[in-house]
Amino acid sequence: MMRTRPLKVALLGCGVVGSEVTRIMTTHADDLAARIGAPVELAGIAVRRPDKVREGVPAELITTDATALVKRGDIDVVIEVIGGIEPARTLITTAFEHGASVVSANKALVAADGAALHAAAEAKGADLYYEAAVAGAIPLVRPLRESLAGDKVNRVLGIVNGTTNFILDKMDSTGAGYSEALDEATALGYAEADPTADVEGFDAAAKAAILAGIAFHTRVTIDDVHREGLTEVTAADIASAKRMGCTVKLLAICERAADGASVTARVHPAMIPLTHPLASVREAYNAVFIEADAAGQLMFYGPGAGGSPTASAVLGDLVAVCRNKLSGTTGPGESAYTRLPVSPMGAVITRYHISLDVADKPGVLAQVATIFAEHGVSIDTVRQQGKDGEASLVIVTHRAADAALSSTVVALRELDTVRGVASIMRVEGE
């Protein structure tokens, strides 16, 4: 039975994502009403610049007073697509206080303050949904929160930032420069308002925190995630990866420790074999592997950024939240009962690709190998290329603790014969 009184929706933000949310809500209004069981009505759209031309956006709905919009009292659902911490956080908590449920795409905020937001929602019997916050259109939050709620997830590994994948793909496949590729990603609406969030890995770290928290039923904030961006990745690293039959990707990796007593979450560039499915993830696509006890390995793949894909995830949440409203219920809230601690990066065990500039003379290789042995890091392969008394040494290790590798590098830098450590990159996916 279709309810005739519409559910009222306030949209906060009408940029790359918000404008697509508006378009889909307008053009698919009848289908959305049929799926929800009641029509949904856009009651207001808050923006910063009211005079900006916005094609297809009803001008009479535009306001600059987002606070007044969420305080109206007749709003059923607030969609927050402004981004950043403030004023988004205050607007969302105000929305809960005034009886609305919230759909957000704001990974920065959820990763910084998800626990408090969930508590605020629960206190008011409201929903907080944020499928769009992780990997654009790809369903990940709901599968982890609901479909895999009966399983035990041990690992989440993937590419969760479209902008950096786009940049690495362009650098690798077309030889484009870093700045050129970043400009193109920004023009296509993939990058954050401040693209530093993408290239320095903050965006992926926020997504890793959200995924780890839901996967392991514990609290993980962005501050718990080890983060390295791609600004240090050089053309030489990409070429070296190619020589090894690998490619470079910015990965997010969340793991349960072997003894089950802790978890780790990290974001960094890594070499992965060209035969690995993640190696073929191109442009702004994302892909995430989830490994669970009973399910085994699952792979989620799709457009990870952009207005339309992200709006798809927002609209999916809107339908779910509206259905909950009509049936007088709420969806699952925060599940953090395991209270597993997050271990530091030093506890992570993986393989490494280290590129050294060394003196090309007898005994240097032995000196270098001794340093690795003294720190318990076993060498898998060594490749040396000499020129004019100097040499470039590329060493790939077996699996070792990150702390052991770090102390190996400190000791290597102290050798007179080591002119410099040109790059260190983790090797994953083997």
Ligand code: NDP
């Ligand atoms: P945009 O910068 O394109 O849009 C932001 C919108 O918020 C604009 O309409 C802006 O108004 C409005 N705004 C900014 N400050 C205020 C304020 N104080 N009060 C009212 N409105 C304000 O961002 P995106 O659409 O790209 O991103 C929005 C959110 O979605 C972010 O959290 C982002 O991380 C997330 N997201 C984005 C994806 C993408 O591919 N772009 C993918 C997944 C998530 P005005 O138009 O007047 O400037």
Ligand code: HSE
């Ligand atoms: N800037 C983000 C990205 C948007 O490039 O992945 C999607 O979350």
